[in-house]
Amino acid sequence: MSTIHFEFNKEDVSDLVIMPGDPLRAKYIAENYLSNVKQINRTRNMFGYTGLYKGKRISVIGSGMGIPSMGIYSYELYKFYDVKNIIRIGTCGGYSPDLKLFDVVLVDKTYSDSNYGFNLCKNKSKLVSSSNILNNKIEETAISLGINIKKGNNHTSEVFTPYIDSYNPIKIIKKYKCITSEMEAFSLFINAELLGKESACILTVSDTQLDKRVISKEEREKKLTDAIILGLESLLRL
Numbered sequence: 200m201s202t203i204h205f206e207f208n209k210e211d212v213s214d215l216v217i218m219p220g221d222p223l224r225a226k227y228i229a230e231n232y233l234s235n236v237k238q239i240n241r242t243r244n245m246f247g248y249t250g251l252y253k254g255k256r257i258s259v260i261g262s263g264m265g266i267p268s269m270g271i272y273s274y275e276l277y278k279f280y281d282v283k284n285i286i287r288i289g290t291c292g293g294y295s296p297d298l299k300l301f302d303v304v305l306v307d308k309t310y311s312d313s314n315y316g317f318n319l320c321k322n323k324s325k326l327v328s329s330s331n332i333l334n335n336k337i338e339e340t341a342i343s344l345g346i347n348i349k350k351g352n353n354h355t356s357e358v359f360t361p362y363i364d365s366y367n368p369i370k371i372i373k374k375y376k377c378i379t380s381e382m383e384a385f386s387l388f389i390n391a392e393l394l395g396k397e398s399a400c401i402l403t404v405s406d407t408q409l410d411k412r413v414i415s416k417e418e419r420e421k422k423l424t425d426a427i428i429l430g431l432e433s434l435l436r437l
């Protein structure tokens with residue numbers, strides 16, 4: 200079996216999936232955290248892997264950037280591969296002055312202007328929720344691992360927010376109490392709701408309005424460790 204965008208069979212993928220945006224980060228996670236790893240996808244270089252994390256079978260698959268790319272990959276995993284749980288692990292811009300670089304955020308609801316939900320299934324809501332079941336596990340796991348997380352609403356932007364010029368998202372931030380900005384959670388949450396599945400999103404702050412430091416590639420990689428471990432350990436406890 201394969202789909203338009205994946206080349207593996209149902210039995211090759213776990214029903215527990217971690218999705219980083221970057222396929223090379225999927226490779227990094229598979230190589231550094233999983234044992235008995237098998238690469239399951241190469242189509243369009245959207246690398247995917249299945250292996251064992253502390254004995255539990257978990258898959259790590261890239262989502263690509265933006266609502267449409269995440270929309271395609273998470274839809275196919277939920278709909279055609281019987282995947283039940285997807286945790287997105289990504290980076291974000293921090294809107295709230297309380298957020299510092301490298302803080303870890305668990306997304307509660309995400310707001311987007313996107314028409315993805317309407318175009319897919321006439322879902323007109325612009326503020327969509329992640330899964331309570333997964334969020335409770337993630338919060339419980341964070342406490343037991345001593346990882347400090349903040350929970351709040353997110354803005355899934357269709358434009359990389361540092362590039363926004365004429366349009367100012369300040370009204371959205373206030374109205375929907377968004378503390379972060381990224382570009383993928385909206386389609387993941389819509390797909391999960393439509394297909395009766397579970398979705399969550401753990402973000403690491405990679406840029407803020409207040410701190411203009413440019414983060415090195417190495418620093419970015421190392422500092423994502425908390426989010427990666429939190430995602431994997433939470434799946435372990437399901």
Ligand code: HPA
Binds near residue numbers: 293360380382405406
């Ligand atoms: N906006 C949107 N997506 C992002 C950002 C941002 O500031 N940082 C990392 N991904």
